[in-house]
Amino acid sequence: MSFDVTGSFGFARLGALKLNSKVVEFPTLMSHYSEHLPKAWSLGDRGHQIAMNYPPNFLDPQINPEFKGELVFIANFLMQRGIREDILNEQLEKTTQEISVALNVLSPKQAVALTQPSSSLEFLKAVLQKLNDFDIKKIAITNLLPFLTNQRKMVEFIGTIRTMVPIDSLLFLLSPVPHTLIPLLIYAGIDAFSDGFATIAAHQNVFLTDTSGLPLTELEENLCSCPVCQGKDNLSELLETVEITDKSKKMAIRGRPLLEQHNRWIFTKKIRETRNALKRETLRNYIEQTIQYDVFNAAALRLLDQQWQDWLVSRTPTWLETPVYSITSYSYSRPAITEFQRRVRERYQIPSQKKVVILFPCSASKPYSTSRTHRFYQNALENVPWKKRGYLQEIILTSPLGVVPRELELVYPAAHYDIPVTGTWSHEEKQIAVSQLESVLSSFVQGGGAVVAHVTGEYLELCAVTSEKLDKAFIYTSKNQRPSSLEAVAQLSKMLNNLVADLPPLSPYYPDIENIRAIADYQFGLGIGKEIFPNNCRLKGRPPYPLRILSGKEHLGVIHPSTGELTLSLSTGTILAEKKSYYVVFDGKDLQGSTLFAVGVNEADPLIRPTDAVVIIDKSQKMLAVGQAVISGKDMVPLTRGPAVNIKHKI
Ligand SMILES: [Zn+2]
Structure with a gap:
């Protein structure tokens, strides 16, 4: 079982969990609803599904070896608020021992640990440190609902987890939150969401819409064209149910499975829309739209930007084409x-x-x-x-x-x-x-x-x-x-x-060199442009085509008009490598193919953000290649899987 991160946008990450022939794209939904595995959560909102078994009973020291899930809950940390510190610490030691025992028969890759908000951030960090020590990268979160009215605490809690654990850790939110919060919570770092709220809403005769929910009695029009609502009969069946509810409450159940199906469909739509925005690199635009209809999102976004700005910046691509x-x-x-x-x-x-x-x-x-x-x-x-x-x-x-x-x-x-x-x-x-x-x-x-x-x-x-x-x-x-x-x-x-008028004449003016150096400084640091590009550099080409940087006949790099990014040639990359700026150290014998994978990265400039132009050097600082970062420099080093740099030119 492996999880490969293929992109990041703030705390949101795009990736795929692979198990044998199954592939589940993240972020995704998880559901209790599964005919084949009635005692499991199933992860995935289309195609393949991966099972995750229920947590063992609270504080149950026995881990049931006859699990059927592919992911297994092996630990339930006692961290509820209001419990005395000495009891928490004592229990933390016990849980740690249980994990050690469980990992004798299970791979850490299969292991899921159950956590929840704690009254002490220090205690939360202690729990996360244990998980890091065991290399457990699947973390389930429960009891988050009280934080839906306390965005500050919620942003602090999720942000603390996100910044403590490796970038390829997965966070499963078991608490049933409304679908309208999904985009923001993905941006905050949650990877999988229970669709339990769809059922809860159906039980209250609430018809979920894209931006909120309506009691069935307020439904004057057929608002939806999902498979359930498409047939007129189905919708009238939902409405009919409301009319007869007053006479006999039992009758209300008649339309409920349909309503629940519709509500689930809204959840699926929401997760796919968000994933699509993540793939199209428009997630931030998408999230800023959600603040229009939900005050929770508005407050949480502002707090995220305030509390975790450096982290969000470091994991947000520098260069995009999207508006x-x-x-x-x-x-x-x-x-x-x-x-x-x-x-x-x-x-x-x-x-x-x-x-x-x-x-x-x-x-x-x-x-x-x-x-x-x-x-x-x-x-x-x-x-x-x-x-x-x-x-x-x-x-x-x-x-x-x-x-x-x-x-x-x-x-x-x-x-x-x-x-x-x-x-x-x-x-x-x-x-x-x-x-x-x-x-x-x-x-x-x-x-x-x-x-x-x-x-x-x-x-x-x-x-x-x-x-x-x-x-x-x-x-x-x-x-x-x-x-x-x-x-x-x-x-x-x-x-x-x-x-x-009174100033002496200069040599003829070519703005090209000023543009090239200003962009190089913007990318790599003040003064670097002058060290890399000589006075006689000129740009050749016309937007929207790439602008080639030439010094005489020598090719020194390219400016891409769609993003404004400057990419280096091997010769200019060598100068950057000597300055040890925007560098990635490759730890291996032979740099092969067109991708440098994170497992081969020994050290990287922490200033590197996704999409930045970088140089790949060996341990003796010898220049090997130029390329474009896939993930941040901070994340390349601890990560052991997935792409780190797309290689453009090699020595
Ligand atoms: Zn519908």
């Missing part, structure tokens, strides 16, 4: 956004020869430079002589990213986000933009550079606040007119020419 819909304030704290802001603050620097920064408003179409308004702005810049254009730096003001230097406009999520353009900014959006702008401009204005704000409307306020904070007067070129109007563009053009 980012920024719909609510919950999007401001999503990893893709906060990480972009952090990298702009820490890894971006305005190039030293720049003397004038021009601030532009963002545009609805992305990348910005393809928009109509930004093409007008380009006209103003092109009126500056070629040998002086190198003094100009463009920066775009936007929400919720704050600022986007022109060099990074292709980089995910700068070219991928979409926000309803209303022209008004919330207080939080303004704060983000001001602090990002202040950070990017601060050393530039200290060096005496000029700042031209070619903006209007609410952008003016952002600029005024930042100008005051930096104690630097900005020059305004479109205060009372549309920035893309002919008059405003002419005014900007005149101002820029004035500002560079």
